Amino acid sequence: MLPAASRSxxxxxxxxxxxxxxxxxDERQALLDLPMQMALIKEGQDIVREGxxxxxxxxxxxxxxxxxxxTGDGRRQxxxxxxxxxxxxxxxxxxxxxxxxxxxxxxxxxxxxTHEALWxxxxxxxxxxxxxxxxxxxxxxxxxEWVLNVGRREAxxxxxxxxxxxxxxxxxxGLADDRGCGLPITQVEFADxxxxxxxxxxRVLQEMRADGLIELKGDRLNIPDWERLRQAGxxxxxxxxxxxxxxVA
Amino acid sequence: MLPAASRSxxxxxxxxxxxxxxxxxDERQALLDLPMQMALIKEGQDIVREGxxxxxxxxxxxxxxxxxxxTGDGRRQxxxxxxxxxxxxxxxxxxxxxxxxxxxxxxxxxxxxTHEALWxxxxxxxxxxxxxxxxxxxxxxxxxEWVLNVGRREAxxxxxxxxxxxxxxxxxxGLADDRGCGLPITQVEFADxxxxxxxxxxRVLQEMRADGLIELKGDRLNIPDWERLRQAGxxxxxxxxxxxxxxVA
DNA sequence: CGTTTGGTTGAAATGTGTCAAACTTTGTGG
DNA sequence: CCACAAAGTTTGACACATTTCAACCAAACG
Numbered sequence: 001m002l003p004a005a006s007r008s009x010x011x012x013x014x015x016x017x018x019x020x021x022x023x024x025x026d027e028r029q030a031l032l033d034l035p036m037q038m039a040l041i042k043e044g045q046d047i048v049r050e051g052x053x054x055x056x057x058x059x060x061x062x063x064x065x066x067x068x069x070x071t072g073d074g075r076r077q078x079x080x081x082x083x084x085x086x087x088x089x090x091x092x093x094x095x096x097x098x099x100x101x102x103x104x105x106x107x108x109x110x111x112x113x114t115h116e117a118l119w120x121x122x123x124x125x126x127x128x129x130x131x132x133x134x135x136x137x138x139x140x141x142x143x144x145e146w147v148l149n150v151g152r153r154e155a156x157x158x159x160x161x162x163x164x165x166x167x168x169x170x171x172x173x174g175l176a177d178d179r180g181c182g183l184p185i186t187q188v189e190f191a192d193x194x195x196x197x198x199x200x201x202x203r204v205l206q207e208m209r210a211d212g213l214i215e216l217k218g219d220r221l222n223i224p225d226w227e228r229l230r231q232a233g234x235x236x237x238x239x240x241x242x243x244x245x246x247x248v249a
Numbered sequence: 250m251l252p253a254a255s256r257s258x259x260x261x262x263x264x265x266x267x268x269x270x271x272x273x274x275d276e277r278q279a280l281l282d283l284p285m286q287m288a289l290i291k292e293g294q295d296i297v298r299e300g301x302x303x304x305x306x307x308x309x310x311x312x313x314x315x316x317x318x319x320t321g322d323g324r325r326q327x328x329x330x331x332x333x334x335x336x337x338x339x340x341x342x343x344x345x346x347x348x349x350x351x352x353x354x355x356x357x358x359x360x361x362x363t364h365e366a367l368w369x370x371x372x373x374x375x376x377x378x379x380x381x382x383x384x385x386x387x388x389x390x391x392x393x394e395w396v397l398n399v400g401r402r403e404a405x406x407x408x409x410x411x412x413x414x415x416x417x418x419x420x421x422x423g424l425a426d427d428r429g430c431g432l433p434i435t436q437v438e439f440a441d442x443x444x445x446x447x448x449x450x451x452r453v454l455q456e457m458r459a460d461g462l463i464e465l466k467g468d469r470l471n472i473p474d475w476e477r478l479r480q481a482g483x484x485x486x487x488x489x490x491x492x493x494x495x496x497v498a
Numbered sequence: 499c500g501t502t503t504g505g506t507t508g509a510a511a512t513g514t515g516t517c518a519a520a521c522t523t524t525g526t527g528g
Numbered sequence: 529c530c531a532c533a534a535a536g537t538t539t540g541a542c543a544c545a546t547t548t549c550a551a552c553c554a555a556a557c558g
Contacts, residue, residue, distance in 0.1 A: 077397040099488040143392035151444025195400025239348040
């Protein structure tokens, strides 16, 4: 038996890629052979910062991180929540300067991979190149949906939509059960992701609780009635570009 | 002399790619040899629609188009303005179902390219694959900035930011002069892009005119004082990932 | 157990939306 | 070239979602 770290079912990166295409043994092995420098990073630490010119990218192996940007006067906008299997700064392979920062929302286990190793991998395995490209395209699709969500939905459905998205994404990587999921996101962070004030997030969450749409306490989100939440959030998972098998909810 | 349509300096697609990497003669020729089906599309026509499964992508050769999404109750959010050289649905090469629609804002000249031809091109020219990938990554960076813009800036700076972005992007493809640029975007379309109401767009534009930040009449935008507009919009072109030579303003 | 972090509350201020009407410009056909 | 229609812009009054501020409370933590 291989050590747990390299067993493909325990490697979130491999798991993620397998969810979008069937890897050959060769490709799977190439992924597992990627030289990864592991790091445990505590909560509230920036992993990379806007303006950085990284020579390596990283995969989130466990924990929650988020990608964010700041306005000139210091307001924060979270543009993505990153979970196990995500490679949120893989774009630095092509774009030298980062236009965003990434920070940890919980203690995280991170695997750094040099751009050199990634280039080699992509050279030898065009299908993996395609898979990584595809990943970045899905990421782009999510950004588009966020523009829609923030631009055209009021706070209540906006929050509902975000919760739907998080549940589905967590389910895909096996981090949700039939009741709900762990969701270590504070109200301040929800506010920064939805483009509203913390106070308003609080009021909206209370309303949603009162309406029986969610049970949210501490790091745990339960969803008693998926269909009603889905409708409240006007949520259609099309934009996540899941493969059919990855049943929604 | 080659016919105008295949002269590289008149082919917006080639021009765009040359702006991000130096093409070899071989690569340039491969691009010019791409079988493109030309079409003239009048204003206000959808080129593709959410849910479509296209077997070809297209390049905008002239005119303005925009990518948009709709909420369930029929509100529109424009997520991108597409100009000459853009290939706004190239993602359909990897993601079978479209999660957005694209419509024309002006009469447009469009060049359709089959996915098959694009695949062949990418197979033979890995650097072009990389260039297209890079393009989609920059697109993603723009979406992120839009999330920030819509989420964390008020209507006035939000509009200023959008105008800055449009001017810079148009300049890169040679569609701006030192006074400003042509900008065939109506107030309704601004509203749908910024996530505000038409009425409010109107008021904000009047304010900006009164402040001497812009001259906007019909399809023409002049910017008397770039630096002030830049500041008003909290605009930093980093996220556009221009090459240094593409001087900003 | 005190301290910190995150959550909750109320009242007042405000940015933005809505509605409905009028106005202006642009394009088109007679 | 005018007349008309269509498209786009402007206006005012009012409604309302959301912000701000400031305080307080609860839970988590060392």
